[in-house]
Amino acid sequence: MGEFDLIRRYFQRPAGVGVEVGVGDDCAVLAPTPGARWLVSSDMLVEGRHFLSTVDPARLGHKALAVNLSDLAACGATPRGFTLALALPRVDDAWLAGLSRGLFALADAHACPLVGGDTTQGPLNLCITVFGEALAGQALLRSGARVGDDIWVSGRLGDARLALEVFRGAVALAGDGFTQVRAAMECPTPRVALGQALRGIATAVIDVSDGLLGDLGHILAASGVGARIDVDALPRSAVLAAQAAGLQRVCVLAGGDDYELVFTAPPQARLPDVGVPLTRIGCIEAEPGLRVVDAHGAAVDHGLRSFDHFAS
Amino acid sequence: MGEFDLIRRYFQRPAGVGVEVGVGDDCAVLAPTPGARWLVSSDMLVEGRHFLSTVDPARLGHKALAVNLSDLAACGATPRGFTLALALPRVDDAWLAGLSRGLFALADAHACPLVGGDTTQGPLNLCITVFGEALAGQALLRSGARVGDDIWVSGRLGDARLALEVFRGAVALAGDGFTQVRAAMECPTPRVALGQALRGIATAVIDVSDGLLGDLGHILAASGVGARIDVDALPRSAVLAAQAAGLQRVCVLAGGDDYELVFTAPPQARLPDVGVPLTRIGCIEAEPGLRVVDAHGAAVDHGLRSFDHFAS
Known part of the structure; x- marks a missing residue:
């Protein structure tokens, strides 16, 4: 199976709400909500460092997105979409099927579609970048704690x-x-x-x-x-x-x-x-x-x- | 040098135009241009696959961003910012200084600020996600070629x-x-x-x-x-x-x-x-x-x- 078959089989689905162009062009195209700010976070998971090689791939797919959604949560943002860049030592169908199942189950639960990404050969590494929205001035930051809180x-x-x-x-x-x-x-x-x-x-x-x-x-x-x-x-x-x-x-x-x-x-x-x-x-x-x-x-x-x- | 010192030393700079919150919170916060669509692309570079271990780190920093900006270019988008997730086998100051120099030279040339990302230990891997804008209906896609063009x-x-x-x-x-x-x-x-x-x-x-x-x-x-x-x-x-x-x-x-x-x-x-x-x-x-x-x-x-x- 080649790179593009792999993407089609495991990672290409109909575009989500607000996604004008999803997986399959040079860029994804999303329509921001008028007046909203765009919130972005990126987390990279490396085998042996963030997860064990023996982990259930569905759980790994879940966790790779969960840690990114957690950053949106910490800012009070509404999830809008994510990209997945994936380095794989080899193509393993059962593993990829599990990974994408866990990933999409959590993505669907948060109406957060996969809009693009990259696949390449290399030491196992998952990098997700997640996008969300909050109205101007409503994003929750680290900087507002006050004495007495x-x-x-x-x-x-x-x-x-x-x-x-x-x-x-x-x-x-x-x-x-x-x-x-x-x-x-x-x-x-x-x-x-x-x-x-x-x-x-x-x-x-x-x-x-x-x-x-x-x-x-x-x-x-x-x-x-x-x-x-x-x-x-x-x-x-x-x-x-x-x-x-x-x-x-x-x-x-x-x-x-x-x-x-x-x-x-x-x-x-x-x-x-x-x-x-x-x-x-x-x-x-x-x-x-x-x-x-x-x-x-x-x-x-x-x-x-x-x-x-x-x-x- | 720890993870946060590393980020401060090599990757934290004043936020760019339109960036309300840059590196250093759970998410970056960006202000989209009213009426614009948001364009997103992600590319991962793996040592031995996309670059040789001996490459000048400044050139590697340039290339990691360049291949992502190229995806924005293919859609006719105006760059707005990017995230960098970086897995490093070890902290090498001269190498990181070179990488960030090459990266920021190209970022500055395109007014495309680094707004967030991740650093971790692991086999060398650079994953950049880039964001750009184009007015609704103006993004260039792959799908519009017509007979006679x-x-x-x-x-x-x-x-x-x-x-x-x-x-x-x-x-x-x-x-x-x-x-x-x-x-x-x-x-x-x-x-x-x-x-x-x-x-x-x-x-x-x-x-x-x-x-x-x-x-x-x-x-x-x-x-x-x-x-x-x-x-x-x-x-x-x-x-x-x-x-x-x-x-x-x-x-x-x-x-x-x-x-x-x-x-x-x-x-x-x-x-x-x-x-x-x-x-x-x-x-x-x-x-x-x-x-x-x-x-x-x-x-x-x-x-x-x-x-x-x-x-x-």
Whole structure:
């Protein structure tokens, strides 16, 4: 099978709403909504770094798009479309069928059509660029947190990191527990509806991809503020809560791959209910830096830092 | 140096015109021109496949953006911005400085700012997604070629392939000749101004990235027509014209990596002069298929096909 057959078989579908030209010309042509701003984000997934070679391809297709939709969610944007550039060591029909199935299931759930991309031979690499819209001035940024704001997080933190520790052999986890945390790692849910519902309510938002400490740190740096968070308040699954205390802290504070939203809002804000649990984890303070305390208010010396692809 | 230092040092610059939020938040935020359509294209470059490991990084940065701008050119779009996702085996300061220098020189020349992206560790891979604009109905597509149209090509074909044959050891080329064809391969010029000038004039356009036969074939398939081209009329450099006839044909018909525009236009069309030579190479016919003839009108049995990343 050649490159163009591959595209036709697995990646070419009728153009979506607002897509005037989709896959198959030099460029895709999309019609922006009048008055809307155009939001763009790009994430690259590399085998052995962001996923294991043994991962179910449908889950990989899901995750490659999910991590990008999560960036749109963090800005409160409405998804409009995406491109996929794919480097493959070889053409494997069953694998490509799985990948495209997982990819399109999530794309369809968010009315976010594949509009173009590239395929080439090379070490396995998936690069997705996603486009969304928000009205002028409505995009949620990292820079608006104010002293006195509460800090909130959606869903639960740490399961993806716990799964990684199992794959690394550092933790043993039986049956359903492993199935659950593995799904968190391989099949994250981008909080797109929550992000949109936070427009005009949240003062700053980011998605937790590199770990809470680092990602909240980006909000603090961009907003020029500090914060205090309660490590014992961080929401976690029953599976994670059954692990050793030290491991729990690593997973919830610096786990990464959570794709939950962490956001700030004034204490009087009425938070939206879109069916995703929200937990208050701390507050924004004037004093620079991020202070981690326990349920008793005692300082926690965690010694952790955020995930960095090039940290030595 | 960590991931965020790397981004700050080499890839973060003041936001460009129309960019409300650039590098450094979850998404970039861009303001579309009222009434314009949004054009998107994505190309991935893999070491050993699209470039040699020994290439000057400034040229690689140039080429990674150039091949994407060439897709915008083929649609007659005005560049507005791009994202860069970069997988690097390691952090090499001199290499990154060169890459960003070549990248930004071309970006600045086209007022096309870097607005976001991703960096990660992995086998060397550059994925650029480029955004441009054209007014509704003005984007140039592959599908509008009509029987009787002339077929034109910009610039010269085949030098990039000739350079590749030198690197492969199949051809020996001395001094200035090699310097010239190597520049064609490593430093292609996207025909952005020509593409824009062809709006309302050309009936179909594509850029020559996989070789003339295959790329013109895409126009024929999308337009439901056939064509006849004169292989002896195909424009080529003096260096290429000094090579054996068989090699010349391979290079001009199926070379690839040319990034010239091939387009169709009615015989009475007044073609724009943007300082790029244009050569008439054939005409569109009703009979399906692509017929290659020589200067005497005799059929040429070339036995060539276009470059395909997954062809067996």
